[in-house]
Amino acid sequence: MEPTRNDPIPHPAVRRLSLYLRQLESFKRKGRRTISSRQLGESLNFTDAQVRKDLAYFGQFGHPGVGYLVDDLIAQLKHILGTDKTWNVALIGAGNLGRALMAYNGFEAKGFHIVAVFDADSAKIGQRIGPFDPDKRTYLIQPISELKSTIDQMGVRLAMLAVPVDAAQEVADRIIEAGIRGILNFAPTSLNVPEEIALNAVDLAVQLEQLSFQVNFATVGAANG
Amino acid sequence: MEPTRNDPIPHPAVRRLSLYLRQLESFKRKGRRTISSRQLGESLNFTDAQVRKDLAYFGQFGHPGVGYLVDDLIAQLKHILGTDKTWNVALIGAGNLGRALMAYNGFEAKGFHIVAVFDADSAKIGQRIGPFDPDKRTYLIQPISELKSTIDQMGVRLAMLAVPVDAAQEVADRIIEAGIRGILNFAPTSLNVPEEIALNAVDLAVQLEQLSFQVNFATVGAANG
DNA sequence: GGATGTGAATGCATTCACAGCA
DNA sequence: TGCTGTGAATGCATTCACATCC
Numbered sequence: 039m040e041p042t043r044n045d046p047i048p049h050p051a052v053r054r055l056s057l058y059l060r061q062l063e064s065f066k067r068k069g070r071r072t073i074s075s076r077q078l079g080e081s082l083n084f085t086d087a088q089v090r091k092d093l094a095y096f097g098q099f100g101h102p103g104v105g106y107l108v109d110d111l112i113a114q115l116k117h118i119l120g121t122d123k124t125w126n127v128a129l130i131g132a133g134n135l136g137r138a139l140m141a142y143n144g145f146e147a148k149g150f151h152i153v154a155v156f157d158a159d160s161a162k163i164g165q166r167i168g169p170f171d172p173d174k175r176t177y178l179i180q181p182i183s184e185l186k187s188t189i190d191q192m193g194v195r196l197a198m199l200a201v202p203v204d205a206a207q208e209v210a211d212r213i214i215e216a217g218i219r220g221i222l223n224f225a226p227t228s229l230n231v232p233e234e235i236a237l238n239a240v241d242l243a244v245q246l247e248q249l250s251f252q253v254n255f256a257t258v259g260a261a262n263g
Numbered sequence: 264m265e266p267t268r269n270d271p272i273p274h275p276a277v278r279r280l281s282l283y284l285r286q287l288e289s290f291k292r293k294g295r296r297t298i299s300s301r302q303l304g305e306s307l308n309f310t311d312a313q314v315r316k317d318l319a320y321f322g323q324f325g326h327p328g329v330g331y332l333v334d335d336l337i338a339q340l341k342h343i344l345g346t347d348k349t350w351n352v353a354l355i356g357a358g359n360l361g362r363a364l365m366a367y368n369g370f371e372a373k374g375f376h377i378v379a380v381f382d383a384d385s386a387k388i389g390q391r392i393g394p395f396d397p398d399k400r401t402y403l404i405q406p407i408s409e410l411k412s413t414i415d416q417m418g419v420r421l422a423m424l425a426v427p428v429d430a431a432q433e434v435a436d437r438i439i440e441a442g443i444r445g446i447l448n449f450a451p452t453s454l455n456v457p458e459e460i461a462l463n464a465v466d467l468a469v470q471l472e473q474l475s476f477q478v479n480f481a482t483v484g485a486a487n488g
Numbered sequence: 489g490g491a492t493g494t495g496a497a498t499g500c501a502t503t504c505a506c507a508g509c510a
Numbered sequence: 511t512g513c514t515g516t517g518a519a520t521g522c523a524t525t526c527a528c529a530t531c532c
Contacts, residue, residue: 056473091494148468238477
């Protein structure tokens, strides 16, 4: 009988998986072929036990006495995270932040392709808007009304939401209805979405606020990430 | 005898404080004068007990039978987070992401002023670079060698690091030596900093990777935020 | 020796449940 | 009655420590 993974996986463990992958790719570039849980952990200020336990939630990837094979573990983690294949992503909002996201190389490198850009501003629709970087491609801005047909056609399941805060909830509702399964929300507001929709939030001002607290308060004693 | 706050404050509680503040400001705009822990919690999908306990780490702000006074709690939270006064912030890196950060209104609104921009690219130094938004001010790009005198002069303690991944650690070392106390790191790499330096990281690709996992894996059962 | 994988122990964070106050 | 603030209880996540394997 197969072990059919279904014990509870701590959410923090999944977050760390991405960091392990990032470190492993860096170790790989430096020519490392194997790595121990201790070394991987040290590079991120985690304990060795933490690393082993996190990985063990998903399988047995290590070799006693040896450690983990870097290439192998990279492949395993990509598979677990679902980034062993590419994802088509929609960008909603072609303002400043949206244009910066168009220009960001890090997405392509990880297999996330921005394949369509939408905006509510009728002045932008039909235009080809580029990121600021002239080396990069431009994107045809589509009206949100075309979202459904476009994402169906292109198999888009993820969206980055970079619209003004007042529009965020309404737009979120619409893109979910159109079939989006996961949203990365950049608007500084809390979105209500059905339970089956994945949601992650990036609020830049909140991040600075946290730093403010740490610097003020913990003249000694702040943690880091 | 004063209660001299020094029991341990859970880090997750501090993160939520920022979200409470954001919600309170939204409730204030809608004209609310008081709010209960239940209502505040519901707006963020937290329990009422969570809200009360988080706030109680910092003082007694509520009124039994009434709830919390919105204006008062906003003021208290700003004071706790250190955003009741303004902060001068340095931006390191004037590439695409850097320029998007220059354009982002959300920082000013929360009292964070970008007062200086640095870059290693000698072609950019001395130029006035604007964000893409033509309504906004431009910034004089300075060489990193001037960081120390500029931040001393302007009392800068926080920095946003938007430089390429290969430069990130070296630049971090330099700005810490120059007196920066807190860093918001946008480079997709793990930085080593002394314990007394506050560090927060925003890795956009990691955020998408987490969505990928949630969408793939948890066809039913992902959490949100 | 040097490493993993994992039950058991610890340590944190969240939730419960209720006394107390308006 | 309606709500806060808070010890006590629960539930999670992390760490320990060791059997096991190369």
